[in-house]
Amino acid sequence: MEDGEIVERLLKGIDAGDFVEGDRLLPERRLAETMEISRARLRRALDHLKEEGRLFRHQGQGTFVAPPPALEVAGHETISRQVTPQNVMEVRMEVEPALAALAADRATRSELASLDRLMRATLSVNDPEAYEAADAVFHYRIAELAHNPLFLSIYQSIRAVRRHARWADERRLTHSQSRMSQLGRQHEALTQAVMDRDPREAARLMEEHLVTVSNAMLRERGERFVISAPQR
Known part of the structure; x- marks a missing residue:
């Protein structure tokens, strides 16, 4: 064979x-x-x-066959009962743009091809649950392509906290067809920046994407706070 x-x-x-x-x-x-x-x-x-x-x-x-479940670390459950969506998005806004920039600088040619394929999977789904699954794989792949084990561990901690948080399941309720299309287009632009080896643009586009995700989620929850991209 x-x-x-x-x-x-x-x-x-x-x-x-x-x-x-x-x-x-x-x-x-x-x-x-x-x-x-x-x-x-x-x-x-x-x-x-x-x-x-x-x-x-x-x-x-x-x-x-999907991103592995985040390793359980003492304190994740306790923290998850205390954090808000705002808390999580603030941390993601600091970590994930850096991951995108590193991916643009370090990913191999074959890894870039895989990221492009995973991005396209987020464009071809029609229901919130399928989008959530495709989105999770896409973002995890960017974290992998940064080729920094410590950063990946931090990203895994974020995933672990979100998995335990009671409000985590509410996110999929914010995904209308038009919003999924908008987020998919942002994935497409972000992937292009990574493939163009443009770390600064990749970081900027990741920030823009996370702002969209955060504001949509917080508005749906009726919270007054609306996050904006950090000034760098």
Whole structure:
């Protein structure tokens, strides 16, 4: 079996649910035995799919078909009961533009191609739940392409707090079709800036995108505070 055939078989098995348990891929040894290939050949295929942004690895957790669940750190649940959407968006406004700038500077050519594909997935969805899933993968991929483990860890902490916060599920209620289209267009412009290797523009566009997300969410909650991009 050629390497390309292994990749195709993996994707078909993942789509069919044969090679996954929840969001997690089967353990390597078990998956290699199931596919009747060596673990070395399996790892090559997994590396290829990770490079394309179709799989996500997290040390100590395994390989996932979606961004891995944020690691539980003592205090996340406690913090999540205290933070507001405003608190989270203020932190995102500081962290994610920096991630976008680093991605523009550091992503490989193949990684840029995967980001473009993931961005297009946010343009082709029609319901809020599907948009949320595509959006989560897109933003996580940018965090990965920054190639900074500490920044990625910080981003994971943000995801962990949002996962525990009671108000997190309310966000999808703010996504009308017109708003999803607007956010998708912002993803498209942001991706182009990253692909153009323009860190400053990538950071600016990420700020603009997060301002749109934040203001929409806060208005829907009836909160008076409206966030604006930080002055740099």
